[in-house]
Amino acid sequence: MTDRLGAGEPRGSGAEAGVRERVREIVARDLRPVRPLLAPGRRLLLLIPIAIAAGVFAPIVYGHRDFEHLGPFATWGLSAFEWIAGLLILAVALRHAVPGRGVSRRFVIATLVGAPAIILLVTIVTFFIEPTRVPPGVAFQYWFECVKWPMAIAAPVLLVASLLAMRAFPTRPGLVGALCGLSAGVLADSGWRLACEVSAPSHVLGSHGIAVLLMAIVGCAAALAIDVVRR
Amino acid sequence: MVQSWRVKPASDEALRDLMVAYQHGNLEAFDRLYVALEPELRGFLRARAHNPQRVDDLVQETFLQLHRSRRGYQPGLPVRPWVYAIAKRTLLMHHRKVRRRESRETTELSAVPEPQVAAAADRLTDRSALVSALRRVPADGRRAFLLHHGRGLSFREIASRLGIAPGAAKLRSSRAGSRLRDLLRDDAGEADD
Numbered sequence: 242m243t244d245r246l247g248a249g250e251p252r253g254s255g256a257e258a259g260v261r262e263r264v265r266e267i268v269a270r271d272l273r274p275v276r277p278l279l280a281p282g283r284r285l286l287l288l289i290p291i292a293i294a295a296g297v298f299a300p301i302v303y304g305h306r307d308f309e310h311l312g313p314f315a316t317w318g319l320s321a322f323e324w325i326a327g328l329l330i331l332a333v334a335l336r337h338a339v340p341g342r343g344v345s346r347r348f349v350i351a352t353l354v355g356a357p358a359i360i361l362l363v364t365i366v367t368f369f370i371e372p373t374r375v376p377p378g379v380a381f382q383y384w385f386e387c388v389k390w391p392m393a394i395a396a397p398v399l400l401v402a403s404l405l406a407m408r409a410f411p412t413r414p415g416l417v418g419a420l421c422g423l424s425a426g427v428l429a430d431s432g433w434r435l436a437c438e439v440s441a442p443s444h445v446l447g448s449h450g451i452a453v454l455l456m457a458i459v460g461c462a463a464a465l466a467i468d469v470v471r472r
Numbered sequence: 473m474v475q476s477w478r479v480k481p482a483s484d485e486a487l488r489d490l491m492v493a494y495q496h497g498n499l500e501a502f503d504r505l506y507v508a509l510e511p512e513l514r515g516f517l518r519a520r521a522h523n524p525q526r527v528d529d530l531v532q533e534t535f536l537q538l539h540r541s542r543r544g545y546q547p548g549l550p551v552r553p554w555v556y557a558i559a560k561r562t563l564l565m566h567h568r569k570v571r572r573r574e575s576r577e578t579t580e581l582s583a584v585p586e587p588q589v590a591a592a593a594d595r596l597t598d599r600s601a602l603v604s605a606l607r608r609v610p611a612d613g614r615r616a617f618l619l620h621h622g623r624g625l626s627f628r629e630i631a632s633r634l635g636i637a638p639g640a641a642k643l644r645s646s647r648a649g650s651r652l653r654d655l656l657r658d659d660a661g662e663a664d665d
Contacts, residue, residue: 256528257510257514257528257531259528260531260532261506261510263532264506264532264535264536264539265499265502265503267536267539268499268502268535268536269499271539272497272499272502273497274495274496275495275542275543277492277543277545277546277547278543278544278545280546339544339554340541340544340554340557340558340561341549341550341552341553341554341555341556342549342553342554343557408543409541409544410540410541410544410558412557412558412560412561471540
């Protein structure tokens with residue numbers, strides 16, 4: 242072999258040559274052209290339609306609260322803010338999935354802390370504008386519906402986002418999966434908050450917030466499972 | 473593309489071209505990538521692996537992981553950060569596996585009772601009987617046993633001295649103790665007869 246890279250033939254021991262031969266044999270057996278992964282930004286563009294669907298599904302299908310009383314800011318305005326935050330978390334997840342291009346630990350922590358903070362902020366603002374509480378006697382039913390449906394709406398987003406993220410073979414699959422789940426939960430909640438007629442923080446944080454948290458846990462577990470199976 | 477490899481030897485630009493060719497299914501490109509990256513990856517892994525004997529395995533696993541995730545390399549980006557992130561991950565997985573194995577061995581061995589050899593040895597009138605019995609204990613176990621009971625080293629210290637896991641050192645010492653006890657008992661029985 243010519244010395245094109247200035248490295249020449251490996252000068253190692255027999256064991257090193259043995260490793261090289263083994264690796265070469267496995268690679269030669271499996272080698273076929275592959276299409277390189279799209280850049281994180283382009284993969285994010287692919288996810289925008291499904292993210293829009295997750296955001297508008299609940300208010301369109303299940304109806305929405307009193308828009309006239311709440312006004313455009315507290316309805317679509319805050320939902321758009323939450324939706325954009327969800328999309329940004331997804332961008333962080335897709336970027337962090339690429340080995341060697343991960344964002345800093347501080348940035349990841351800020352993202353993980355920022356998502357619940359945004360939900361909290363939106364909840365407080367909405368409650369301040371129109372305080373509504375869970376009718377007596379149906380607290381569990383309301384809680385269950387507001388955990389179940391956001392999770393169901395977020396599931397397709399999580400599925401597609403996880404598949405796109407895991408194709409990059411992330412070095413921290415659990416964290417990437419958790420970020421995908423978190424973003425899917427936030428995107429779904431941006432629409433669900435318009436369909437849910439209750440604005441009391443105890444209900445919103447205890448059900449919508451739990452749904453987002455569960456999505457992050459499911460995303461983390463799914464990504465780790467994919468990683469284990471793939472190894 | 474071949475010309476560009478000649479122009480910038482081992483530079484990241486050359487590696488990028490090789491990586492793209494490798495993604496297109498070019499085995500020669502992989503060979504050259506291996507030649508260019510193996511020495512520095514070996515050094516990186518050797519510096520961080522607790523057991524130098526595992527470096528070959530780690531190098532192999534890193535390149536196989538690189539092969540599995542070659543689709544994930546984005547053309548135009550530097551190759552080394554991507555490769556080193558994969559190497560770091562391989563190393564982390566290796567450390568986790570070793571820790572898990574050691575923890576399991578220690579847990580299993582915590583139930584193994586310490587052999588009561590000293591009591592039997594006290595009853596020996598002839599020291600040569602003990603030396604003779606010790607000689608019949610397998611060398612691996614005898615060494616661990618003497619380092620622990622004779623010199624008072626911890627199993628962690630013995631492990632680092634013998635290049636084995638602490639759990640394995642404890643197991644060897646325990647087995648040697650049991651073997652020694654059996655031999656001394658047999659010898660004592662023969663003497664009584």
